[in-house]
Amino acid sequence: MKLDGKVAVVTGGARGNGLASALALAREGADIALLDICRDIDTVPYPLSDQAKLDDAVQQIKALGQNAIGVACDVRFEADVIAAVQRVLDEFGHVDILVNNAGVTSLTAVVDMPEEEWDNLVDTHLKGAFLCSKHVLRHMIGQHSGKVVNIGSVGSFKGFGLGAHYSAAKHGMLGFTKSLAMEVADHNINVNAVCPGTVWTDMMIGLVDSLGMDQEEAQEQFTMDHLMNADHPVTSEDVANAVLWLCTDDSRNTTGFALGVDSGWLAH
Numbered sequence: 001m002k003l004d005g006k007v008a009v010v011t012g013g014a015r016g017n018g019l020a021s022a023l024a025l026a027r028e029g030a031d032i033a034l035l036d037i038c039r040d041i042d043t044v045p046y047p048l049s050d051q052a053k054l055d056d057a058v059q060q061i062k063a064l065g066q067n068a069i070g071v072a073c074d075v076r077f078e079a080d081v082i083a084a085v086q087r088v089l090d091e092f093g094h095v096d097i098l099v100n101n102a103g104v105t106s107l108t109a110v111v112d113m114p115e116e117e118w119d120n121l122v123d124t125h126l127k128g129a130f131l132c133s134k135h136v137l138r139h140m141i142g143q144h145s146g147k148v149v150n151i152g153s154v155g156s157f158k159g160f161g162l163g164a165h166y167s168a169a170k171h172g173m174l175g176f177t178k179s180l181a182m183e184v185a186d187h188n189i190n191v192n193a194v195c196p197g198t199v200w201t202d203m204m205i206g207l208v209d210s211l212g213m214d215q216e217e218a219q220e221q222f223t224m225d226h227l228m229n230a231d232h233p234v235t236s237e238d239v240a241n242a243v244l245w246l247c248t249d250d251s252r253n254t255t256g257f258a259l260g261v262d263s264g265w266l267a268h
């Protein structure tokens with residue numbers, strides 16, 4: 001298997017794209033640390049994962065025959081991240097892969113947006129990626145190898161009405177990806193981004209519920225720019241396959257790159 005003996009940290013790993021990515025890495029032989037917030041954020045209009053969800057995700061990895069731990073960690077806070085990375089090192093001794101996936105969303109006009117809503121969203125995506133990279137990379141640099149994958153979005157390239165905070169954070173993820181790739185290339189560490197289109201995860205289901213919209217109609221609306229939707233909607237497994245490729249040595253000469261899993265949305 002391509003990731004035998006490797007250890008992967010996946011943030012926001014209790015469900016959705018994070019869990020699918022963790023399962024894909026585990027199927028290739030990686031042991032997994034899932035970091036998740038395990039509580040709600042009051043400016044996010046839908047429930048986040050709780051401890052039971054994280055425990056269940058850990059069991060799903062273990063059922064594949066890999067070691068796994070779940071760590072409650074809010075990636076917005078450095079003390080949480082330091083403690084979580086230490087826990088992973090105590091448990092596994094090393095870290096080879098970091099997937100910065102934790103994310104939240106909401107739809108609010110800039111003129112109506114409370115400062116906390118901006119901060120909570122931007123900090124989860126962008127500051128979280130910075131903090132986790134900072135504390136994991138120190139170990140990757142010491143071992144002269146590693147893979148970092150940041151989860152961007154179509155919103156890394158396009159504006160979203162009522163999603164200025166999300167689009168700004170996701171644009172920022174790309175600047176961070178490219179800059180970090182330059183910083184750590186000499187240490188044999190690849191840093192890339194995966195940019196999904198719309199995936200009907202709990203994030204989208206929760207957002208649509210909070211707006212009182214019909215799920216089916218909303219799904220059609222949010223995926224109308226996917227070119228291949230009629231045959232195959234974008235799934236978390238599609239995202240996971242892209243993450244997996246960027247975490248193996250099959251992509252060893254790919255760094256500072258943004259890989260779209262957007263059903264051609266960005267082509268038009």
Ligand SMILES: NC(=O)c1ccc[n+]([C@@H]2O[C@H](COP(=O)([O-])OP(=O)(O)OC[C@H]3O[C@@H](n4cnc5c(N)ncnc54)[C@H](O)[C@@H]3O)[C@@H](O)[C@H]2O)c1
Binds near residue numbers: 075076151153199
């Ligand atoms: N679903 C989509 O359409 C879509 C599209 C493009 C990009 N993405 C990105 O994919 C990533 C995963 O999203 P998803 O759709 O699987 O959503 P999701 O809500 O199903 O999963 C996100 C996970 O992150 C966790 N989380 C949230 N805030 C956190 C924090 N501060 N610290 C630690 N964990 C936290 C949640 O508890 C949850 O388990 C996000 O970065 C999202 O922006 C999603």
